[in-house]
Amino acid sequence: MHLGVSDPMRECEYSQISTRSSTPMESPHKKRIPRRKWQVFPGRNKFYCNGRIMMARQTGVFYLTLVLIVVTSGLFFAFDCPFLASSLSPAIPAVGGVLFLFVLGTLLRTSFSDPGVLPRATPDEAADLERQIDIANGTTSGGFRPPPRTKEVIINGQTVKLKYCFTCKIFRPPRASHCSLCDNCVERFDHHCPWVGNCVGRRNYRFFYMFILSLSFLTIFIFAFVITHVILRSQSMGFLSALKDSPASVLEVVVCFFSVWSIVGLSGFHTYLISSNQTTNEDIKGSWSSKRGKDNYNPYSYGNIFSNCCAALCGPLPPSLINRRGFVQPDTPQPTPPTNGITMYGATQSQSHMCDQDQCIQSTKFVLQAAATPLLQSDPVVMGDEPSLPGRTSLGTACAALPLAQPTPPTSTPSLSCDTDMHPLRGDHVPEAHHHFLTPEEAPSPPGMLPCGSPLGHSHTMPFYNPASQDSLHEDSVRGLVKLSSV
Amino acid sequence: MATEFHNLQELHHSASLATKVFIQRDYSEGTICKFQTKFPAELDSRIERALFEITVKTLNDYYAEAEKIGGQSYLEGCLACATAYVIFLCMETRYEKVLKKISKYIQDQNEKIYAPRGLLITDPIERGMRVIEISVFEDRGSSASSSGSSSTSSSSSGR
Numbered sequence: 001m002h003l004g005v006s007d008p009m010r011e012c013e014y015s016q017i018s019t020r021s022s023t024p025m026e027s028p029h030k031k032r033i034p035r036r037k038w039q040v041f042p043g044r045n046k047f048y049c050n051g052r053i054m055m056a057r058q059t060g061v062f063y064l065t066l067v068l069i070v071v072t073s074g075l076f077f078a079f080d081c082p083f084l085a086s087s088l089s090p091a092i093p094a095v096g097g098v099l100f101l102f103v104l105g106t107l108l109r110t111s112f113s114d115p116g117v118l119p120r121a122t123p124d125e126a127a128d129l130e131r132q133i134d135i136a137n138g139t140t141s142g143g144f145r146p147p148p149r150t151k152e153v154i155i156n157g158q159t160v161k162l163k164y165c166f167t168c169k170i171f172r173p174p175r176a177s178h179c180s181l182c183d184n185c186v187e188r189f190d191h192h193c194p195w196v197g198n199c200v201g202r203r204n205y206r207f208f209y210m211f212i213l214s215l216s217f218l219t220i221f222i223f224a225f226v227i228t229h230v231i232l233r234s235q236s237m238g239f240l241s242a243l244k245d246s247p248a249s250v251l252e253v254v255v256c257f258f259s260v261w262s263i264v265g266l267s268g269f270h271t272y273l274i275s276s277n278q279t280t281n282e283d284i285k286g287s288w289s290s291k292r293g294k295d296n297y298n299p300y301s302y303g304n305i306f307s308n309c310c311a312a313l314c315g316p317l318p319p320s321l322i323n324r325r326g327f328v329q330p331d332t333p334q335p336t337p338p339t340n341g342i343t344m345y346g347a348t349q350s351q352s353h354m355c356d357q358d359q360c361i362q363s364t365k366f367v368l369q370a371a372a373t374p375l376l377q378s379d380p381v382v383m384g385d386e387p388s389l390p391g392r393t394s395l396g397t398a399c400a401a402l403p404l405a406q407p408t409p410p411t412s413t414p415s416l417s418c419d420t421d422m423h424p425l426r427g428d429h430v431p432e433a434h435h436h437f438l439t440p441e442e443a444p445s446p447p448g449m450l451p452c453g454s455p456l457g458h459s460h461t462m463p464f465y466n467p468a469s470q471d472s473l474h475e476d477s478v479r480g481l482v483k484l485s486s487v
Numbered sequence: 488m489a490t491e492f493h494n495l496q497e498l499h500h501s502a503s504l505a506t507k508v509f510i511q512r513d514y515s516e517g518t519i520c521k522f523q524t525k526f527p528a529e530l531d532s533r534i535e536r537a538l539f540e541i542t543v544k545t546l547n548d549y550y551a552e553a554e555k556i557g558g559q560s561y562l563e564g565c566l567a568c569a570t571a572y573v574i575f576l577c578m579e580t581r582y583e584k585v586l587k588k589i590s591k592y593i594q595d596q597n598e599k600i601y602a603p604r605g606l607l608i609t610d611p612i613e614r615g616m617r618v619i620e621i622s623v624f625e626d627r628g629s630s631a632s633s634s635g636s637s638s639t640s641s642s643s644s645g646r
Contacts, residue, residue, distance in 0.1 A: 101571070
């Protein structure tokens with residue numbers, strides 16, 4: 001919104017680049033297009049249907065799951081059901097159909113819903129927390145990463161440590177955990193399931209459980225009835241000819257046989273977890289195991305299995321805290337950008353110094369990636385004068401841009417070595433432009449990329465920049481990248 | 488009432504934001520949504536302790552009502568499960584209904600109690616239910632409202 005439309009050449013550059021992802025590039029053309037919050041979401045998630053659907057970044061395995069279920073069930077309905085319906089009962093395909101639809105419904109619900117992501121702290125909140133932590137520690141924060149911060153809380157007589165999340169800048173509520181794959185803190189974090197392509201947390205645990213439970217039933221159902229079908233057929237015509245008549249049955253049996261063990265096992269495991277009101281995370285860590293100490297018990301358990309089950313499955317469903325489809329208000333504070341400890345546009349100066357060596361190295365690497373990736377077709381533009389920026393903020397800006405761009409898949413890391421001489425100057429400006437240019441190559445709506453763009457557009461909270469210098473910064477970074485790609 | 492609401496808008500424009508006070512969550516009873524009722528020192532001169540505590544306690548009660556596990560939530564859960572959770576597309580959950588009530592309550596409190604004192608409560612849902620954010624304003628000029636007399640005097644002593 002603040003990027004400015006005065007330069008026709010710049011407009012031309014933007015129109016060449018922007019493909020399917022819309023807003024950061026279109027904002028020079030249409031001012032004041034209100035953006036939805038999912039477009040500036042700092043986590044590593046993918047959003048579809050204008051923010052209604054939310055998934056993790058890697059969804060390949062989810063499609064595999066979908067294909068396995070649909071194909072196996074489809075083969076069952078096509079090849080086995082006609083025989084079974086006629087020789088046994090038409091209720092068999094009916095029950096199978098209901099099960100199949102239930103499985104699909106719960107799978108989609110698990111995969112597409114918000115698992116209970118905690119939004120990141122606003123800059124004011126983060127600053128306030130930092131202040132309180134410093135007071136508690138009795139120190140002022142140094143230039144490097146301060147020691148891990150924890151807060152102890154007594155819950156139902158059990159001491160629980162709340163950890164401070166450096167990425168989200170919050171003290172994680174009890175049972176919350178930060179998913180490194182999605183780069184979000186999730187409430188009541190169970191695990192990240194690649195099979196459903198999403199985290200499993202407070203808001204979608206019941207759907208996940210229903211999914212694996214119904215899938216166990218479906219798998220056993222198909223397995224049993226395919227075997228029945230083959231046996232019935234082989235009674236009349238012999239085993240081998242029965243197999244020849246319905247070849248799909250072999251495939252179904254194989255798939256179901258291997259699935260049954262894992263899925264039924266998983267259902268059993270989660271049934272145990274639900275009845276003791278634990279998460280996978282807690283169980284694996286042994287947080288409430290009696291091995292840790294005699295007085296160690298689960299403070300969240302309601303005492304009996306029935307109450308625990310009811311609470312997990314029939315309890316109230318909290319709404320999503322991240323409000324994906326809401327519009328970004330220009331005057332609301334933006335949540336802390338995903339900078340792993342760095343704020344971009346100086347909400348508080350105390351945070352900008354947290355750009356540590358780690359981030360700078362990563363930023364360099366990222367610039368090299370950017371340089372090595374051929375991006376623009378436009379004529380190279382001579383690099384304009386680099387605006388002299390306060391070193392800290394420019395570095396902060398560069399570093400801030402990076403963790404967002406880190407989700408660049410490994411495929412786009414060609415030769416990091418070839419452009420090693422490029423990094424010093426360009427490192428400051430290129431990354432923030434680079435993520436714009438990655439969008440044509442990345443998946444359509446990479447929200448991980450966009451949030452970095454938004455701070456540029458929402459420069460109202462920046463004490464260091466005015467919009468004019470912000471525009472020139474952006475323009476220079478565009479030019480810089482063009483120059484890089486032409487090398 | 489109308490003038491007080493108008494003051495709320497004026498507050499944004501005429502007053503300058505002095506500081507923000509954050510009321511953190513109270514996890515002593517587990518993961519249910521509850522806020523600490525400890526009176527923050529920064530509000531000492533701005534609002535009476537009792538009023539503040541009433542606000543926070545009422546909010547806590549509302550959240551407890553939303554998260555209550557009882558007959559109605561079971562019914563809702565079972566019905567939703569039976570319809571393969573399709574029913575959530577058309578029906579509003581009880582939690583959402585209570586959140587609307589909370590939002591109205593906060594607006595009401597802002598108009599009646601907090602804005603005349605130069606304070607503004609932000610709905611916790613907008614902060615991910617982590618904090619109750621109370622913005623403390625300092626009135627800049629004399630244009631700030633007829634009820635500004637108390638807030639200007641308190642802001643001058645508050646700083």
